[in-house]
Amino acid sequence: MAGKKVGYDVLRDPTLNKGVSFSEDERKELKLVGLLPPRTQTLEQQVERQLTLLRRLNSPLDKFVFLQALLARTQRVFFKLMIENIVEVMPVVYTPTVGEACQNWGHILQFPRGLYISYKQKGSILEVLENWPTDDVRVIVVTDGERILGLGDLGCWGMGIPVGKLLLYNGCGGVYPEHTLPVQLDLGCDTKSIRADPLYFGLDMDRVRGAEYDAFIEEFVRAVQKRFGTACLIQFEDFAQANAARLLHKYQMDCCCFNDDIQGTAGVALSGVFGALRLPGVEKDLSKHTLLFYGAGSAGIGIADLIVDDLMEAFGMSREEAKRKCWFLDSKGLIYEGRASLTPEKLKYAHPNPPQIESKDLLSAVKALRPSILIGVSTIPNSFTTEVIQTMCEISERPVIMALSNPTSKAECTAEACYRVSNGKAIFASGSPFDPVTMPDGSVRVPAQANNAYIFPGVGNAIALCGAKHVTNQMFLESAKTLAELITDEDMAVECVCPSLSRVQECSAHISYRVCKMAEKQGLATRPIPKSVEEVQALFYNPAGSQK
Numbered sequence: 001m002a003g004k005k006v007g008y009d010v011l012r013d014p015t016l017n018k019g020v021s022f023s024e025d026e027r028k029e030l031k032l033v034g035l036l037p038p039r040t041q042t043l044e045q046q047v048e049r050q051l052t053l054l055r056r057l058n059s060p061l062d063k064f065v066f067l068q069a070l071l072a073r074t075q076r077v078f079f080k081l082m083i084e085n086i087v088e089v090m091p092v093v094y095t096p097t098v099g100e101a102c103q104n105w106g107h108i109l110q111f112p113r114g115l116y117i118s119y120k121q122k123g124s125i126l127e128v129l130e131n132w133p134t135d136d137v138r139v140i141v142v143t144d145g146e147r148i149l150g151l152g153d154l155g156c157w158g159m160g161i162p163v164g165k166l167l168l169y170n171g172c173g174g175v176y177p178e179h180t181l182p183v184q185l186d187l188g189c190d191t192k193s194i195r196a197d198p199l200y201f202g203l204d205m206d207r208v209r210g211a212e213y214d215a216f217i218e219e220f221v222r223a224v225q226k227r228f229g230t231a232c233l234i235q236f237e238d239f240a241q242a243n244a245a246r247l248l249h250k251y252q253m254d255c256c257c258f259n260d261d262i263q264g265t266a267g268v269a270l271s272g273v274f275g276a277l278r279l280p281g282v283e284k285d286l287s288k289h290t291l292l293f294y295g296a297g298s299a300g301i302g303i304a305d306l307i308v309d310d311l312m313e314a315f316g317m318s319r320e321e322a323k324r325k326c327w328f329l330d331s332k333g334l335i336y337e338g339r340a341s342l343t344p345e346k347l348k349y350a351h352p353n354p355p356q357i358e359s360k361d362l363l364s365a366v367k368a369l370r371p372s373i374l375i376g377v378s379t380i381p382n383s384f385t386t387e388v389i390q391t392m393c394e395i396s397e398r399p400v401i402m403a404l405s406n407p408t409s410k411a412e413c414t415a416e417a418c419y420r421v422s423n424g425k426a427i428f429a430s431g432s433p434f435d436p437v438t439m440p441d442g443s444v445r446v447p448a449q450a451n452n453a454y455i456f457p458g459v460g461n462a463i464a465l466c467g468a469k470h471v472t473n474q475m476f477l478e479s480a481k482t483l484a485e486l487i488t489d490e491d492m493a494v495e496c497v498c499p500s501l502s503r504v505q506e507c508s509a510h511i512s513y514r515v516c517k518m519a520e521k522q523g524l525a526t527r528p529i530p531k532s533v534e535e536v537q538a539l540f541y542n543p544a545g546s547q548k
């Protein structure tokens with residue numbers, strides 16, 4: 001029901017606007033007679049109309065702009081279209097197109113969405129949050145724009161990422177749109193070309209760093225708690241390495257928050273590894289594998305930390321023993337004990353007695369360390385060269401190769417290259433979508449999209465449902481196990497180590513249920529938890545249903 005709004009105030013409110021689907025009675029009651037064409041049409045017909053228009057567009061960026069405009073007009077049609085066409089729509093509203101959208105944010109923005117909180121508002125962040133029109137915000141995705149996908153510092157043009165992530169919360173994770181809030185913090189931008197763009201609308205200043213940065217984040221966190229309550233989940237997204245883990249450690253047990261690049265990515269990557277272990281020819285025992293990470297930032301260290309947690313839990317290994325299974329390369333080469341330029345996060349994986357290594361490059365490291373699992377989180381496109389893939393195949397019968405960097409232009413290798421060079425021996429997953437590949441023998445490989453989009457909507461939904469006080473690493477381990485259990489024999493038949501993307505909503509519901517149970521087990525749930533996956537699903541946002 002539309003409340004007190006009538007006429008164009010209804011049609012111009014995307015949360016109320018049903019367009020031509022308003023019934024005769026609603027049209028009379030809401031003073032819409034004459035403002036709409038005479039015949040009432042179904043939501044399905046509206047979706048069909050918009051889908052046809054969408055498919056007429058050729059460029060992914062034009063599709064992105066079209067869908068954002070649709071969302072700004074009518075939430076119901078947008079989300080129904082998105083949910084029913086998730087495999088087609090996700091690459092538009094999310095990676096890879098969201099990367100291009102962020103790079104062009106000042107050129108494509110047409111409708112306000114979310115909150116921009118700039119350094120000018122230091123000391124009055126709460127007042128900015130008060131401007132948000134609804135009180136019952138349960139999930140915030142916040143970025144400071146410094147590490148947008150693998151595209152670097154895009155300043156306040158990073159807003160596309162919180163917007164995109166929250167659309168997945170709504171469309172894949174069942175969280176009601178009115179309970180979500182995208183936030184862009186503008187603390188400056190160090191990419192001069194972005195600031196020089198005449199249409200850049202962020203602050204024209206170098207990034208704030210050090211104590212002033214920390215004080216701003218602290219003010220933001222406390223203002224969120226005051227405005228929306230301590231149960232409001234804060235998802236930190238696309239913060240640079242220097243801040244991501246630091247902020248997570250500071251706030252993880254202090255408020256209700258998590259870092260998606262560290263923890264969500266870990267959940268999906270570990271699930272992909274579990275999936276790979278099920279394939280023929282792969283050593284089933286994870287403790288017998290050696291993992292090499294190309295990139296030692298938020299994603300890489302996060303994945304390793306969760307693998308270590310699993311090795312300790314599943315095999316009774318000591319933390320030190322488990323950590324030694326994971327080796328890292330960063331931009332300066334192999335990480336080992338005593339090397340220069342080691343952050344506290346990298347120090348955890350700086351092992352003593354590294355093997356003799358010819359040079360600092362990846363191929364030399366692969367030859368020396370002989371990994372069976374190679375994980376790319378480096379932002380360096382095509383760094384998994386033919387030689388690297390061939391060497392992985394010489395080391396193991398079925399190497400696992402994950403090119404997780406986003407967007408597609410930053411992937412360490414393409415699916416096609418990985419399957420072709422390895423002659424189909426390699427098991428591949430990527431962060432951004434790649435098309436299925438037909439092998440010379442006619443068999444088909446479907447590359448898994450190992451993207452945290454499989455994890456965060458379900459985790460966030462669970463936190464909002466059960467009112468968890470904190471988000472724990474065990475919840476992400478549980479998410480990884482849950483997701484892996486949802487990989488079907490059909491997925492395995494095409495060597496896809498994630499459940500089909502078309503089932504992402506179902507995956508989120510299962511994850512949500514299991515995370516709720518974990519929250520209860522850990523004594524962190526403050527509300528009764530759903531009793532089944534079906535109960536979680538019944539609580540999902542349904543664009544065709546009535547507004548909450």
Ligand SMILES: NC(=O)C1=CN([C@@H]2O[C@H](COP(=O)(O)OP(=O)(O)OC[C@H]3O[C@@H](n4cnc5c(N)ncnc54)[C@H](OP(=O)(O)O)[C@@H]3O)[C@@H](O)[C@H]2O)C=CC1
Nearest residue numbers: 149150241295296297298299330331378405406431451452
């Ligand atoms: N699939 C998914 O779900 C996810 C994918 N990602 C993607 O992973 C990538 C990395 O993200 P994140 O870890 O957060 O980023 P960070 O900036 O935290 O880390 C990037 C890492 O890559 C290293 N690196 C840069 N250049 C090289 C090089 N030439 N050789 C070796 N290592 C190099 C950096 O080295 P140094 O430390 O020396 O600077 C750093 O360790 C991004 O593209 C991101 O989009 C991230 C999260 C989720």
Ligand SMILES: CC(=O)C(=O)O
Nearest residue numbers: 149238261406451452
């Ligand atoms: C997927 C994601 O979170 C990233 O690439 O940063």
Ligand SMILES: [Mg+2]
Nearest residue numbers: 237238260261
């Ligand atoms: Mg991210």
